[in-house]
Amino acid sequence: MAEHSPDRHTIAVTGVGALIGQGIARSLRPAGRARIVGIDRRITPFSQSFCDICLQKPEADEASEAYLDFWRNLVRTHSVDLILPGLSVDMEFFNTHRAAFDEMGVPVALNRAELIELCADKFDFYTTYRAAGFPAIPSARPDSWESAVSELGPAPLLLKPRRGEGSSGIVKLHDEVDFAYWTRRNGDNWLLQTIIGTDADEYTVGLYGLGDGTYAGPIIMRRRLTRSGHTGETEVMDHPAIAELTGRIARHFKPVGPTNLQFRVQDDIPYLLEINPRFSSSCSLRAAFGFVEAEMCIDDLLEGRRPGVPHIRRGTALRYNEDFIAHVGDTL
Numbered sequence: 001m002a003e004h005s006p007d008r009h010t011i012a013v014t015g016v017g018a019l020i021g022q023g024i025a026r027s028l029r030p031a032g033r034a035r036i037v038g039i040d041r042r043i044t045p046f047s048q049s050f051c052d053i054c055l056q057k058p059e060a061d062e063a064s065e066a067y068l069d070f071w072r073n074l075v076r077t078h079s080v081d082l083i084l085p086g087l088s089v090d091m092e093f094f095n096t097h098r099a100a101f102d103e104m105g106v107p108v109a110l111n112r113a114e115l116i117e118l119c120a121d122k123f124d125f126y127t128t129y130r131a132a133g134f135p136a137i138p139s140a141r142p143d144s145w146e147s148a149v150s151e152l153g154p155a156p157l158l159l160k161p162r163r164g165e166g167s168s169g170i171v172k173l174h175d176e177v178d179f180a181y182w183t184r185r186n187g188d189n190w191l192l193q194t195i196i197g198t199d200a201d202e203y204t205v206g207l208y209g210l211g212d213g214t215y216a217g218p219i220i221m222r223r224r225l226t227r228s229g230h231t232g233e234t235e236v237m238d239h240p241a242i243a244e245l246t247g248r249i250a251r252h253f254k255p256v257g258p259t260n261l262q263f264r265v266q267d268d269i270p271y272l273l274e275i276n277p278r279f280s281s282s283c284s285l286r287a288a289f290g291f292v293e294a295e296m297c298i299d300d301l302l303e304g305r306r307p308g309v310p311h312i313r314r315g316t317a318l319r320y321n322e323d324f325i326a327h328v329g330d331t332l
Contacts, residue, residue: 009081009302012037014090016047019230021086023284026050027294037078045326062093068100075104082302083108084294088165091278107301109257111277119277123162123191132252137271138194145176148192158193161186167225196271197264199224204231204262205246206286208296208307209255216307218246219291231282235316236289242270258293285317
């Protein structure tokens with residue numbers, strides 16, 4: 001049995017080889033409340049540098065009983081107190097197997113199952129969101145370019161996957177040729193939208209939902225995206241209209257735990273792009289400005305107390321590439 005410190009919680013963080021998992025794990029280090037068990041398909045010296053122990057996922061199919069047994073053994077052997085999913089595929093796995101992890105006696109930071117399911121399909125979410133009376137970006141699945149322009153307005157229009165994450169697969173359509181090519185290429189996995197605002201009018205918002213419409217936060221950041229679709233540059237700011245709409249959305253959908261909302265603003269009106277019912281790629285940036293979602297999970301799920309009001313600092317952040325060097329003999 002691995003040593004279990006009485007004054008530190010053992011937290012398993014998945015996806016520590018990727019941006020979100022790294023952000024979660026590294027945000028836990030400063031407070032010293034967590035013994036971090038990092039999990040990923042590939043273990044690197046970089047992930048070992050901020051985790052207390054790193055474990056490699058098995059090659060087993062994640063829908064198999066063997067993969068679930070891997071988790072049963074991990075939780076038991078390392079006395080895991082809490083699991084924080086750092087990948088959307090992990091969120092889906094834990095959501096599917098809620099009952100199994102309840103039996104193990106280990107909480108997992110998951111949003112409401114109903115919200116996870118609804119947000120998995122952007123067109124289904126749009127339909128529900130609009131029906132609730134919120135200001136929605138015009139969206140449709142027309143059967144022709146002529147119908148698209150008639151319903152959504154003049155080109156260019158935006159095509160995005162119904163099921164996917166980040167900005168992957170999003171393209172601008174300028175004419176009937178674009179429409180025919182991209183809708184055929186995407187099969188059933190697409191919707192069209194009117195383009196709202198500009199790249200300079202995009203915002204990412206973090207909150208920690210408590211399941212009853214109340215929440216800690218929000219933290220609002222204007223952002224610019226990288227080519228990969230992740231947040232690359234941010235500025236923390238107040239935005240009363242976005243804060244007001246965020247509150248209305250939270251009261252309606254009642255999120256639980258780390259929740260990310262993305263907006264665009266046009267003519268001073270915020271429009272929701274999507275809800276990510278999980279940790280998002282900007283969690284490390286939010287933590288740097290005082291909104292530490294991983295610590296809130298410890299407060300809420302392990303210590304049974306409402307996360308405190310975070311002291312959010314103003315400022316800007318810029319992501320950049322940096323080399324990580326591990327020499328032979330280095331202690332990580």
